[in-house]
Amino acid sequence: MKTLRRMGNWLYDRAGLAPLHRFLHEHKVPPEVGRSRKGWYYVFGQALVFVFLAQVITGAALALHYIPAPDHAWDSLNYLNTEVFWGGFVRGLHFFGASAMVLLVFVHMSRVFLTGSYKFPRELNWISGVVLLLLTLAMAFTGQLLRWDEDGISTVAVAATMAGRVPVIGSHLMELIMAGESIGGATLSRFFALHVIVLPLLIFAVIGFHLFLVVRNGISEPPEAGKRVDRTSYRAWYERRKNEGGSTYWPDATWREMVFVAFVFSTILGLALAFGAKGPGPPPDPAAVEAIPDPDWFFLWYYSLIWYKPAALDQLVLVWLPILLIPALLLLPILFSGGERHPGRRPWAVFLVGASFLMWATLTVLGARPYWVPDFETEPVAEEVLRDAPAEARTGAGVFHFRGCQFCHVVLGEGGTYGPDLTTAALRLSPEEMAVRIIVGIGNMPAYHGQLTAAEVEAILAYLRWAADLHDPANEEGR
Ligand code: HEC
Numbered sequence: 017m018k019t020l021r022r023m024g025n026w027l028y029d030r031a032g033l034a035p036l037h038r039f040l041h042e043h044k045v046p047p048e049v050g051r052s053r054k055g056w057y058y059v060f061g062q063a064l065v066f067v068f069l070a071q072v073i074t075g076a077a078l079a080l081h082y083i084p085a086p087d088h089a090w091d092s093l094n095y096l097n098t099e100v101f102w103g104g105f106v107r108g109l110h111f112f113g114a115s116a117m118v119l120l121v122f123v124h125m126s127r128v129f130l131t132g133s134y135k136f137p138r139e140l141n142w143i144s145g146v147v148l149l150l151l152t153l154a155m156a157f158t159g160q161l162l163r164w165d166e167d168g169i170s171t172v173a174v175a176a177t178m179a180g181r182v183p184v185i186g187s188h189l190m191e192l193i194m195a196g197e198s199i200g201g202a203t204l205s206r207f208f209a210l211h212v213i214v215l216p217l218l219i220f221a222v223i224g225f226h227l228f229l230v231v232r233n234g235i236s237e238p239p240e241a242g243k244r245v246d247r248t249s250y251r252a253w254y255e256r257r258k259n260e261g262g263s264t265y266w267p268d269a270t271w272r273e274m275v276f277v278a279f280v281f282s283t284i285l286g287l288a289l290a291f292g293a294k295g296p297g298p299p300p301d302p303a304a305v306e307a308i309p310d311p312d313w314f315f316l317w318y319y320s321l322i323w324y325k326p327a328a329l330d331q332l333v334l335v336w337l338p339i340l341l342i343p344a345l346l347l348l349p350i351l352f353s354g355g356e357r358h359p360g361r362r363p364w365a366v367f368l369v370g371a372s373f374l375m376w377a378t379l380t381v382l383g384a385r386p387y388w389v390p391d392f393e394t395e396p397v398a399e400e401v402l403r404d405a406p407a408e409a410r411t412g413a414g415v416f417h418f419r420g421c422q423f424c425h426v427v428l429g430e431g432g433t434y435g436p437d438l439t440t441a442a443l444r445l446s447p448e449e450m451a452v453r454i455i456v457g458i459g460n461m462p463a464y465h466g467q468l469t470a471a472e473v474e475a476i477l478a479y480l481r482w483a484a485d486l487h488d489p490a491n492e493e494g495r
Contacts, residue, residue: 040266046237046254050263054238057131058269059276060124061230065223066277067117067284072216074110082162084208086201089164093296108288114156116284118314121152126369132357133236135245139349141233144226146345151219158211160312161204165297169199170309172207174319181335234258235269239357247354313384317376320383390423391432401428405482412479415472419464427483435461442484447477 028034048054081100083092096103125145128134134142157175160168176199180190195202234254246253263269294312311319325333359366396417402410416422424434431437441450451473457463468476 043265044258045235045263045265045269047261047263048238049235050268055272057127059273060120062273063277063280064120071113074106077106084204090296090299097293104293107293111294112284112287118156121149130359131239134349136247136353138233141229142349147222155215158207161207163296165295166300167297167310169300171311174309178334241358241360245354316383317379320379390434394422394431397428397430408475408478409482412475415475440484440487442481
């Protein structure tokens with residue numbers, strides 16, 4: 017114990033920790049932040065700093081094994097998953113850490129927006145925060161391609177196409193993203209350099225500036241309804257109130273931050289233990305011309321938006337909205353630096369945050385089960401479901417899966433949702449009517465003329481008949 021103490025004292029003296037110590041103990045925070053439950057609104061920023069540092073550590077560990085070349089990237093990740101000691105776990109940590117960062121960035125930003133903390137004198141805190149938001153999203157975006165699987169590549173391909181729609185500079189922007197005319201080795205190198213060097217360095221620098229401003233301008237006090245920001249007297253008032261309040265950053269505000277950081281870290285740890293590494297998914301297939309992007313969940317809403325918006329709004333939603341949104345965010349604290357801060361007096365602010373989260377959640381949920389896409393990973397109907405089926409119906413179930421009907425049709429709970437559920441189709445349609453639809457096609461249903469043998473069609477019809485009979489109310493008592 018004594019030796020430890022002596023070592024501590026040695027470090028304290030030689031490293032010159034006294035100013036840091038003094039700063040932590042003497043830096044004042046508004047009394048509500050230190051002493052009241054409102055302090056919990058102020059924990060998200062610190063959590064972001066810690067998660068970012070953790071990302072740097074897990075990222076560095078992964079970079080030791082990762083090979084940023086098209087022929088090897090995918091293999092090196094599988095090697096990490098299967099061969100490297102705890103490799104898959106660290107990949108999981110990195111993925112869920114990234115997810116946490118994206119989530120926390122938006123939560124932190126919403127809190128700052130709702131409490132009007134971006135107003136005078138903290139305008140630059142907000143502006144540097146918007147830069148951090150963009151950098152975080154850029155990290156998430158570039159990281160996705162490093163997986164070098166079908167989803168990562170098609171996601172970036174779609175994004176590059178979107179960039180290509182920007183007027184005037186579109187084609188240059190597209191080439192800048194892809195480092196050439198198409199996605200290949202050069203793109204991978206560029207994304208790797210951005211992801212492990214350029215963007216992290218920028219993030220470090222901007223976080224430094226952001227934190228400097230937090231210290232210099234002080235943590236904003238929780239807003240009071242009816243109290244307007246007064247530029248001439250605010251600073252003096254704030255200082256007086258802080259000093260009279262007597263709350264210090266350490267330990268009054270720090271303990272809540274540490275509790276929240278511990279919560280975030282254990283969540284990331286738990287998810288990484290439970291789910292392990294994310295991907296890599298199937299390797300890129302040059303023959304799959306129309307690969308459908310399945311982006312990481314935090315970008316899903318955007319891809320969902322691309323699919324759901326009416327075609328007439330293409331240019332507005334995909335080009336002008338993002339182009340105008342970024343300057344709007346940057347200008348927000350300049351345009352609205354005064355006035356009320358309390359959310360109760362700013363109904364538009366509350367509405368905006370609420371509407372954004374609702375839209376995000378809706379688009380994410382819609383995107384998670386994209387009905388517009390055939391489900392190529394659908395599994396055959398389970399053996400025990402087919403246990404009592406006659407032989408021909410069993411054959412039909414096999415054909416139905418093997419011939420890809422199940423990509424688009426659910427029968428007995430298995431299958432894609434592109435076309436209608438066919439479990440009870442035989443109750444509505446005669447065998448002849450169904451055969452016609454299968455052979456000739458109907459609407460978005462492809463024609464199978466010449467692709468299925470008569471026996472296969474018969475087997476499918478027997479299968480659908482049997483599946484429908486299971487659900488026929490007339491048969492209920494019989495079973
Ligand atoms: C690419 C997706 C897709 C595939 C693959 C597909 N279907 Fe369809 N199917 C559809 C769509 C969409 C409809 C609805 C067409 C409409 O009414 O506009 C449909 C309709 C049908 C219908 C009529 C259902 C009704 O209630 O009117 C039957 C029967 C059917 N499909 C059987 C099959 C069989 C059997 C196969 C495999 C040999 C198959 N489908 C493969 C998309 C598909």
